[in-house]
Amino acid sequence: MLSIRNIVKQYAGHRALSDVSLEVKSGQVFGLLGPNGAGKTSLIRIINQITAPDSGEVYFNGEKLNQSHIDRIGYLPEERGLYKKMEIGEQMIYLARLKGLSRAEATRRLKIWFDKLGMETWWKMKIEELSKGMQQKAQFVATVLHEPDLIILDEPFSGFDPVNAEIIKDEILELNKKGATILFSTHRMESVEELCDSIALINKSQKILDGTVKGIRNSYRNATYLIEYNGEQLSFNGSQPFEVIEEKAGDDMEHTIKIKLAEGNTSNDVLQYLIPKTRVNMLQEVIPSMNEIFIEQVNLIR
Amino acid sequence: MNKVLLIIQREYITRVRKKSFIIMIFVLPCLILGMGAAITFIAKDSDKLSDQQVVKVIDESGLFAGKFKNQPNLKFETSTKSFNEVKAEAMKDENLSALQIPVDYTKPDAIKISSKKKPGITIIEKVEREMNDIAVSNGMIKNHIDTALLHSIKSNISLSPMEITETGDNKTDLGANIGVGIACAILIYLALFIYGAQVMRGVIEEKTSRIIEVIISSVKPFQLMLGKIIGVGLVGLTQFSAWIILSVVSTKILGHSFASSPGIMGALATLQTIHFGKVLACFIFYFIAGYLLYSALFAAVGSAVDSETETQQFMMPITLPLLFTYILSVSILFRAPDSSLAVWLSIIPFTSPVAMVLRMPFGVPDWQLYLSMALLILGFLFTTYVAARIYRVGILMYGKKASFKELAKWFFYKE
Incomplete structure (x- = not known):
């Protein structure tokens, strides 16, 4: 699904990623672990083509990553945010259309999601009228509305109360069952063993460990x-x-x-x-x- | 490209739908009309603004007394009291002045006018003019010149300015040219600022709300910047079109109601001597091109900061050439629209939007116009390129105070 080969990314003064290679198989839930400042977000931004690596390549389904893959990826950044003064329904449709959906299709899917997550009454509300947890929920829907093959979640559970975190976790697993590959970064280990098939551990710009969760734990027996x-x-x-x-x-x-x-x-x-x-x-x-x-x-x- | 259209659409619709936009369309023309009316009213009746002034004349020479003509705001009274007595009276009454004309009044500084406040410049001018007139006619009488005859042969010449064109001579009106030129310069100056700042605010909003990361995982930063600039620009054009339509309609209405007033009809008639089509076309061109040039820079500034309060240091160098040209235009350049300073300012891209629309009503040689337009297009391509390179890095930099050095570094970043 996603093959990351020898990525190097240098910022003025420090190295964010040095020679990182990863394989994410189709249908996996892949955890990207590492302490704060390890380079997780830099790597995620490269996969999203927000920034480009200094050297190294990313392959998406065997093709070199390019603009046409943007619509196949859904991205929930760590720093969440939406247009504060825009109505939620309209905003979700706008974001989905930027990912290539037609207005009619986006509206149809949004209705389904809103029903599912109990957000029916939010359609005409503005983001600034919602609580932080509600905003996060809305943003999660925006991330997956265009039914991406690869869903990238940067610290998906931060900011959710336990009840909503559980709901979102179930939704993630359901999307995974339907065939989406999930890549998420976290430094919360409890969620890893529960959710992930494979992980990679990044520390100080280097990958220090990767493999299936079972395999890694067995190797530490x-x-x-x-x-x-x-x-x-x-x-x-x-x-x-x-x-x-x-x-x-x-x-x-x-x-x-x-x-x-x-x-x-x-x-x-x-x-x-x-x-x-x-x-x-x-x-x-x-x-x-x-x-x-x-x-x-x-x-x-x- | 489809995505840029989507962004343009969003930027345009969210702004046009705002109540403030609709209110502005109607409020601004009302404000301008109101201001214009107030200014004409005040200018017409400025004499009434001050109290009636009285000048008591102590004429020791005997040549002036009784010959002063009273004016609407100024009354002359001949007094037989001494200068010091009248001065004592003037101490008690602010609107009273004492004028002393000694026997040897021709000596420099011999004639004195005293009042409690410093004597106003208008009073002094009026009194001087009166006294000179009296002295001249006294002198004529002394030399046996018939002043009545002299008045009858006095001529009253004024020039009628004509412009030579291929279709024949046209009557021109410098006043109308100046009015239109300055109005265009002020409008362009305001428009560049208002809509440039809107672009900047939009960029800051996306950055502070953190939606930027979601959006640029869908579109390229350049597409987002372009969409925003074009969207806001269209809002500006919409607003201006609405204003133009409103003002055309209102002058039509005013034209009917003032049909009996020859003064205003005369002014409107001379306005028609200007090539409105050409001026309007140029105005729109310079509005669009100037806006594109400046809004790209505004967008770059917005991307470099975390809040509007931090924009000051970057705004200065951007707004300076604009402010400079604007101040020069409304104070000096309109008097000399073909001076070399005006020509250069109207050719250099950063100053040409304001300087050229000021010169337009006076007529501009074609080569200057085309050179200026070509340079302006090159200029906005250049600023857009520079701004885009800063923008793509800046929008992802949170919580970092950027300096000019930092911006230069961003410019040279690879993708």
């Missing part, structure tokens, strides 16, 4: 398990097939230990070792969350 058992506290003499990293005593004879497998052993070996000695309540592999990976990676570079 380090044979660590969490075990909860019931009974007398066990003591280990070194003959066990693992190494204890952390030990925690709970109430009512409940104990939790965090272990790391010794070379050549599996979780089954651990169970075989423990079962004769105590009652195992739980054994769970510890896979680092995206949040932990994010923080670890960002700190590593620093």
Whole structure:
């Protein structure tokens, strides 16, 4: 769908992107992660052809990115804004027509969206008469009204209350199910694991990590398990097939230990070792969350 | 191109629909008419504005007393009291002046006029004129010249200016030329400012409301700038057409109601000696081309700032040539429309819109007109190019205070 190859973007005094390459597959929900000022917005602006890279190329469906692709992309910028004094209905239609829709078609689709999101009464209202959350909702509709193949959302959930954030999240997923590819940038990790198929992590103008969420998390597996058992506290003499990293005593004879497998052993070996000695309540592999990976990676570079 | 049309449409419709636009169409001509009426009224009756002045004449020479003619605002009284006594009276009455004419009045500074306030220039002029007239006729009588005969043979010559044209001599009226020229210069000057500032405000609005990023993910910055400039320009043309139609209709109506008043009909008749078609065509050309030249610069300024209050430092260099030409035009140039200063100002693109429309009613050689037009077109192509390069960078720069150095840097940015 989108292939970004060796993008370099230099601003006076600092480098926003150095040699960044990414692949976004059709139908994916792709998360662009990174701390503030990492270069996410610069990259998004390049994909939207708002600015051009100093070097490198972007391919859209196998073609080099050009003006004809503009109508296939929907963009919700981080800094939201609409014409304050213009009526919402008229404004949405204007924005959709700029993306190549006819007036009649834009009106028809807008009615459907307004019904769906409970905005029927807003048509004749001006933006300045709406609350901030309502403005965001209107802007989201403006972003997707022309049914783009690629929807780019810069920090889509900022400014939404939890209820509306949930509504917007569901809409994003529904659009994705209908075939739209979603690319969104965020620094909020909770939403990533929930939504994204793939991610790329950008820090200080460089891509430091990318791949599927599952793949990345698996690659960060380090044979660590969490075990909860019931009974007398066990003591280990070194003959066990693992190494204890952390030990925690709970109430009512409940104990939790965090272990790391010794070379050549599996979780089954651990169970075989423990079962004769105590009652195992739980054994769970510890896979680092995206949040932990994010923080670890960002700190590593620093 | 289709998208530029959409932008033009939006810019035009949102502005024309505003109540202020519709009100302006009707209010401005009323204001101008009202102002004109007030000025003629005041000019006609300016004598009535001040109180009646009394001059008490103490004539020691005996040659002037009783020969002063009273004027609407000025009364002469012969007094037998001494100069100091009359001066004491004048101390109490502001509208009283004391005039002392000594025996040897021909000496310089011998005649004195005193009053509580400083004697006004108009009074002094009137008294001087009176006294000179009296002195001259005294002298004539002394030399046995018949003043009555002299009055009867006095001539009263005035020139009738004619312009030689191929179709025959035309009566011209300098007053009408000056009036039309200055009116056109003021209109162009105001229009460039009003609509240029509207473009600038539009750009700032898009930038501060942050909608700019959504729009330029759909269209090129240049398309947006062009659409805005053309849209606002059309609003200006609409407004001017409405004003022209309104004024034509109202002069028709006025023409009927003043048909009996020869003064106004005479003025209207001399107005017809100007080539209105040519002047109007040139006015429209210079309005459009001048507007395109300046509005592009205004758009660049709008893109470089975050709010209207920050525009000052950039506005100065843009408005200076315009202001300079405007002030020169209404104060000096209309007296010498063919002077080399006027010719140069009407050829240089930044000043030509104002200077050339001022010169138009007086007649401008074709080569100057065409050169000026060609340079103006080149000028607006140039400013549009420069402005577009600054604009495309500026609209994405938030919260950064731009300097001229910064603008120059933006100009050289690659895409």
